[in-house]
Amino acid sequence: MIGISFFLGASFGRDEGKWAEYLGETKPRLAEAAGWVRENAAGDKSGFGWYNLPDQNTEELKKISAWLSGYDAIIHVGIGGSALGNLMLHQALLPMYLNERAEHPHFYLADNPDPEKAAAIWERVKGSRVALVGVSKSGATAETMSQFLWFRSKMKDSGVNPDENTLVITDPKGGVFRSFAGTVKCRSLEIPPSVGGRYSVLSNCGLISAAALGADTTKLLAGAASMRKFIETAGSDANPALTLAAIHRFHELNGRPMAVLMPYSNRMETFSEWFAQLWGESVGKDGKGTTPVRALGAIDQHSQVQLYTAGPDDKLYTLINIASRREEITLPQVDEESLVSLAYLSGQRLGEMLGYEAQSTAAALVKAGRPVVWIELDKLNEESLGALIFFYEYVTAVTGHLMGINPFDQPGVEQGKHYTYGLMGRGEYSGDAKEAGEYFGLIKKSEIKA
């Protein structure tokens, strides 16, 4: 048993009749989509490599993560799929406030190329034993390369041999990182060519820092493997991954262009961030797709739920609850007369309260006729997280397939990269620089200065 339950009883909102009809029509497409994933993954076709990651050999990962765990600080340079999965794994599995603990290594992510952040990271780590980890599937992304160069120069300036203290994780053949590793003989790990950036969390890319900081990556992969087996063997009527893909497509077709993911757990806040990239880049093509919306329970009950229940009926809601949390807190008896109205809280448990809040939001949404998917984890641990990651990768790929788009490419991301290369003066992208200048000029031609 994986320990994740999917409750889909109110997933159609006001459109129960239409949903039954859509599901009936779509069943053959779902069966075809399941075969499409399985066969392409068996052939290790481009984009489908995530399906095979549970079976990867992790010997090299273990060796290098053991080396990395001996440092005081890890600077991880990477962005998008080369960063979000790392944050998600750390937040879900490792002790909270990791960098405030005495134990090392501490972890610093240099993703956004904001000079204030990069300088602040160096200020924190200088003088300690620092490992520089550069992660880029393409081995070219400007945000990553620029910061890699800068941290490398800081290491050099401080008298450290950067090559001995650098790890790059990248494509086995292409890109600057691969040729750099070949030349300077620094440590390196591979991201399989068939695994796309945003599907790479269970590859060396996402696993490395989690492993170095103490997460059990064998269990993560075992969780993913269990979910794969479950999906492969569940009958089509009891396959929540295929059904959820159909639910997403159904709501897109029925005037709900947004998909809210709202876990009730601080440990899962960055799961939503990770999902937002996976979903947005995979399904946003050809004028199609739904916009992922990150929310966190119970905080967004005091921010967004008013809109969710009484605003337009234009979203599908997925709430994630955790039945048994790693910590539970029992509230004390009221000890003061003026607090007596709070006596209903005495002896209650905080984690249970968070669960009741999730139920309250779900109930209010259903009352308002909004479509709700409820996912319940018995526990959040390596196995269930690995399973949920695999589940969502599968749902994303199949939803894209139902939409008739390619869920594994990202032409919009590439265009942004090319404009940036051009604007930064990279010769072969001068046409992109010109085009970016022309479009940006349209914005700049009307100015109102205050």
Ligand code: PA5
């Ligand atoms: O999913 C994708 O391919 C992208 O969003 C990438 O993850 C992101 O652009 C970073 O690319 P790279 O890892 O090649 O530096």
